[in-house]
Amino acid sequence: MMGENDEEMDATVLVSSKYRELIGTQDLSCKWLCNLPDEILLRVLDFLSTRDAVRMSVLSKRWKHLSKSIPSLIFDEEDFFEKSRFLNFVEGALSFRDLSPLKAFSLSCYVDNDESRINTWVDAAIRRKVQELHLCLLVEIHSPVKYTLPCCIFRCETLVKFHLEMLHNFRVPSLVCLPNLKVLTLEYVGFGDDNSFEKLLACPSLEELSLKNCRGRQIKVLNIGAPNLLKLTIVQYDFFPGLNRDCQVRIHGARIKSLHYSGHYGGGDHTISCPSSLVEAVITVFYPAEEIPDQCADRVFKLLKDLSNVEHLTLFYEGLQDMNERQDLFDSFPVFRSLTQLKLDIRPTYLDCRALQVMLSQSPCLRSLVFAAGLIEDSGIDGWTLDPVPQCFLSSLKEIRICNFIADDHELLAVRVLLRTAEVLEKLFIHCSRGYRKYFQGNLRKHLMKLPRASDRCAILLDFREECSACSGEFDLFGLL
Template identity: 35%
Template sequence: MEANSLIQKPKKQKLNEEQGIDGNRKCFGNLPEVLLRHILSFLPIKDAVKTSVLSKRWEFLWTSNPNLDFGEHLAGKRMLLMNFVERVLYLRDSSDIKEFVLDFDVQFDASRVQSWITAAVRCNVQILSIHIRDLRGQFSLPRCVFTCETLTSLVLAMPCILKIPPIICFSNLKVLSIKNVTFSDDYTTQQLFSGLQVLEVLYLMECRWGCLKVLKISAPKLHSLTITEANMGKRNEEYCEGLSDCDDHRDFEGCRITIFGANIKCFFYMGEFFNEYRFYNSFSLERAKIDVTQSSDSYCDKRRRQVAYRMLKVLRGLANVKDLRLYQFADGVLTYAPELLPTMPIFKNLKYLELEWGDINSKALLKILQNSPNLEKLKFSEIDECFDYDKDDILLDPMPPCFLSSLEDIEVGNYDGLETELAAVKILLKNAIALDEMVITFKEYNAGNFEMQEKLYKQLIDFPIGSQNCKIILKLAFLEHVLFRKAFNSCFF
């Protein structure tokens, strides 16, 4: 017999609920049941269910999991997934549900989905997210959803006409997000948006208001509102045909939406102003971002004027804003209705103004600057190339008061080295006599173009600068070269 055969190999230590790895420490299975259930709550529901095969003790621990996410991440055939949902809900105990997420292609199984939602509400659900696809026509949520006292967050994303019950009472709902929903009934829709007494955050994403002409959103505790309008695409031509020859743009198509919210602090809008928005008593607004998209080049003049009119309506409601960001065509659309510019509100509290496409030659932009007497920082994500640099001495006439007293920082992004951009920088440096700093950031593909950077440096040396204390910073791909006004004779490149 070989010697090796006489050597007994140590038995592998069995890991179970009774013994730890070294025989002294308690193993994972001996943790208190409350703690085990808490740990399982962080697992995806499919993985939590799999733990039932570990031992008798683990068999039903998952049944009290408070987080049930049945979404796209669950791999498998559709019917198997639906059966899995029903089995989980059937075997689950009666403990409360914290978060319930459904993300399914409904097809012909709307009644099953409704029963699942009802089961979640009966378990005092707090966060309910319903994402439904492949749905046409009308869809009714269980009535119990609209009277659920434990619900704090509700997300509805469904391309359908939503039927709303007449009785609505969201006593604890703080976050509401609605996407792709079409509202068709005046009374119930108004009931929904008038019964949000404790709502703090509201998202209206690509919703359609059907035949509704007037809507009031009343939420006394609302502090954040986000609205994105559906992209109409080719429907712009039909939309233009529906506009009358009347100069009163209020009679055009769309819904007039009035927002009552004395505590709103943040507002974000993106779309083409197919509807009209007005703020009432929005004295607390601090931050606003308006992103005016344009899906078609076939806009008629009446449509452009309509957008300008509705844009100005929104700006009037933002008179107390401190941080204003205008993206894409937001400032440009106002030029289509120059007669409206004298009615531009005074932004007495505005400290920060950001523009994605800044056209220094724009009368609308100049009017906004003139009506922002306390502006401290002005940022151009990119300066528009339509600047007429042969007439730069006329552009800031009359001079915006903030250029003389409060405007301390100007930032120009995506600098490309064009003459039009350089002229814009020149006019800004010349007229902003209170300026402390100007930051110019080159486009990424110009970061290594040292010839262009040196050319800009030499041009800046000869520019008349209104502020004697102005510091110019050129950002060159992870590097910063700081040029002080008194140091222009030295080259830092």
């Protein structure tokens, strides 16, 4: 590579393909680039990997100056063949960079005997007033290494986003002062039994909180008290030891709008207490093999009661059929007065499922109904229909979407029932994967055209793309009947 006084050096090889798309086919010579303002050139550097951005410093004096102010520093040990090279590169990059504010600092590495070194790097990012901090620190649970995050993280007034992935116990100092923290993600971290970590879950500006596969077997009550929290995500997979099955999750933020929960909801007294401000809820519930279905049904029923004010609900609950004989639950089933969109991601979904019928009857304002994993009618009764017909089918239900349709007899029966009972229906979307297009395109269209419709305004739209665009909100109709 040529010396720093040569302003004509070709920088094309160091410009990312993403930036090339932005500037089109224009000349990419170093001279052309150097005519751009510093702000734009720093954005160019931000598109590059940290290694390439540092290399740009040899192009000229101006590039050397700009490279000292790289907006983002991203270090990943997996990009290096040797540990020593990774350590030396991080040390060199941090010593080369000036003290101007950092947009983002990301560090992914193994913690062996480098605790003090890692903490020095994090401290260097904090001193540069970092806004986004992403730490993926691999420490084995039974490792002799006892790693503790540096206290400076919890006193960083400029921090806006903090992502911590660490297979290790998580210790929070007595003083937490993160006035501008808006997004917090904790993944695989272990919570102690002193509940000190709850100080982090109560930051005054926190708007989005994600707890993914966090561990805390001793936790009885988890209080989430961020006053301005808008979105909460909790993910617990069975293969990873998660929170105590007796744990009660209490959400105190009065402004929260969105809840995403995925995991087991059985065993002990595991509950989630939700404020009435929720607008959207995405619930995926599994229960352990040893769990009695009725016990899990009781907890899911209680959760549904807490969610009765939501406007948009997505539900995956493999035990929905198990509720069919629970008359005690149906007698006190909540009314979803605000619910306008219901998405059921259950395979298979039975239209004749009593629990589903009760839920529909208790949703008087429902406008959109989505069956994301298909829909069948399997009553075995000739001429079976919804009885009584849910109120929403008569007054508000405008749209029904059925995905992963294969047009067998049970599915066609379900469509027939929907069309002849939904009196104000305007659109019925049916998604068949591209592999069925040739087989279905003629016969299915003809068959659906013959079905009686209670609504003379109802149009049937067919989608044969591989992905179900109807569920993603990017529907591009293939056929209209």
